[in-house]
Every structure is written in structure tokens, then in C-alpha cells.
Amino acid sequence: MSDTTGFEPKIVAYVCNWCTYLGADLAGTNRLEYPPNVRIVRLPCTGRIDFNLIIKGFEMGADAVIVSGCHPGDCHYTAGNYHARRRWTLFRELLETLGFEMDRIHFAWISAAEGKKFQQFITEITEKTRALGPYTAYREICEASR
């Protein structure tokens, strides 16, 4: 495992097809540069983002996970993000009880017009995660299970 000096965080972003993915697209067409540490996974809706995906992300070696979708009221499917919001409110509590590092799980509303916000958000999370270092606690769990 690399030491922290050469550490580049691995970040998984689960984004919705209609808002955040287009926001990322806009960041691209506007030539707004953001760190390449983020791996974007496009899903139909935040309502589709299964909590197991977050766990899977960490199992696959992510140092931080981002979940992002349409602002409340803007969901392409009317209410997917409202359902997601409830789910994450509860899910965060469970992860907290299990002792997860909560500053490695991020939620955001980023619309198709917010290319700038996308750039800033990804930059900010990457810097934060870089400062935190690798998610060794979870990696140990995965290593022990080889």
C-alpha cells in the first residue's frame, strides 16, 4: 500500500442521469477542470441508488463515496429524490452506529445547470479526502477477508 505522501484518493460518485450527470457534462463542455480522482457512476435516479452500492464502493477500495442528484422538486421521476432523501437520513444513522467514518460519505444536490458547483464540489471532496488519507479501517476489513 502506498504511503500518504503519494496518496491519491479514489472517489466513487453515484449520480443521477438527469441532473448531476448533466452537471458534470456541463463542467466538461465549459472546460471546468476538476480532479480526476472521481469515478462517476451514472444511474437513472437517486431513488435507484441502492445502499448496497455505497458499501460496494468501499469494498472496492473507495476512500470516499458521493451520492448526488436533482434538487428537491426537480426529479425527472417526480419524487425519486424525496424517497432517496428519507432513505439516506436513516441509512446514515445505521452507518454511524456501525462506526463508519461519516466524513467519507457525501450527499449533494447538483442540477444540470450547476457545472460550476459540480467542479467545486468534486474539488472540495477530493481535497478533504486527500487530507483524511486512505480509508484504512475499511481496507483492513477487506484485507482480512481475502
Next chain:
Amino acid sequence: MIDQLRQTCKKLLEEGAVQVVIGYGQDKPSMMPHPVFITKPEDTDRLVWNDLCFANLAAYVTRKEIKALGKPAVIVKGCDERALVVLEQESQFTRDGIYVIGMACDSLPASGMGNPRAAKCASCAVRTPRYADVTIGEAAVGSSAVGSSSCSTADTEFADLDEFMKKTPAERLAYWKVELSRCVKCYACREVCPMCYCNRCLVDKNRPTAIDTSATIKGNLAWHIARAFHQAGRCVGCDECTRACPAGINLRLLNQSLAKAAERAFAYKAGMDKETPPVIGSYSLEDKESFIE
């Protein structure tokens, strides 16, 4: 109470009002009561009722094998009954398709026997069934009122969890690493749970494998997260999973953290009132979102 219970069940079976009674049987007084399925009126003498009747029989109402027997009468305590309320909300049966025999908890069960039931009984708000077709016995004086469907709970309800949450996140993870390393993935927690009625569980699917099926700490953690979260806002806190666990893992803590979150964030308590929309599956525009950027 036992005589009254046996008489009631006998009558139901004789009249043909139900085809099977789901109740408790006990082979010897020193042994734990176990579920029995009575189909003949003369067998109702096998039914028992005592302080050790822990099992939540609501779990059997959704089973294919039991449904095949015909209309069931199910014996429930006030706490088990909450599971029936959730199951009806989720359209797992129609209310007139089952007969509910409620047993009032007339005394606090013996505590300090290391039995996990005592933990939930201490803060019980439903000693008297509210949903039953017939209720047998009376709740002890001083216990909570009949028909209480309010969300307020005793401060003691989440005492264990609150104590546990005083630890740092790293200590909590260390605790679960030790606890969950004992899990052998027998899935007793799933089998015994009234809310786990899926014909095919996520963890049994292997195309693709959603959750690592090996009984390693990684697979166990993923499984227990999935198990607990699939009960989010549905778990009625019967603690059967904790009781059934052969490794003695305190799954109650995980269930409680979700129950507490549902109560604090959405003023929702599973199985208290069947008119309240389930917390997962409904939403409000006013839901708080301080954690979302």
C-alpha cells in the same frame, strides 16, 4: 389464561372459522416453548402460554406452507401484533383473512436470566393488544393504556443504544468487527424475522452476487447492513433476530439505531398505527436535509 386460550382455539377450529392455529407448545416445563400449528380441535390441549413464549408468531402468517393450510388464527402479544400491522400495511394478507388472538402480557417476564426479551419488555408500550379479534387476559396494573398509538416512548427504550453511541466511531467499528466475525451466516436472523418474507432474499441471488456470501468480516458486515436496512422503518423491535442468533450478536443495536432515526426524524414508529403511511415508501417535502450539500 391457558384454559381460556385453549377453549377459544378449540371453538374456532370446531366451528371451522379457522383451519390452523399458530400458537406456542412446550414439551417439558424446563424447555423453551416453540411454535406449534394446530389443525385439529382435540390437539388444542398442546397449546401453552407462559413467560417464556418469546417467539413472534407473526412470522408464520406469510409462510407459503402455512398459507396452504387455510385461514390461520395467530396468537400474538401486543409487541408481536405490531408486526401484523406492518404486514397488513404491506398487503401481505387481508385483515379478514386471518384471526388474531391477542394475549395481554399480565406480568413482566423474569429479567436477569440473560434473556433478550427483558430488554424490550422494559420499555413496552403495547402490553394490551389493540388489533386482535379477541384479547385474552388483562395487562398488569400500571402498564400503558389500551389503544395507545402515540409515538412517545419511555426514555429507557434506546438506553442501550445511547450508551453504545458514547463510544468513538473507531471503537464502534472495532466492536462490530469482533462481534460480526462470529457470524457464521446461518441466516437465522432472517428466517425468524416477520419482516423478512421475500421469497428470494437478495443474499441468495448470485447473478450478480450483490453481497459477498462468504462468512468473512467483509461479507458479514455487508450482510448485516443489508439485513438491518431492509428493516428500516419496518422493524417492530421484537428482538427475535437477536434471540435466534447462535453467535449472540446484538443485532438489536442496529435495529434500534434505525428505529430511533425514524422516530426522531419522521416521528414514525413501525406497527403502531396502520393508517400512518410507512416511513420508507412515503415522503414529505419538509423532510430535513442538513447533511446534503
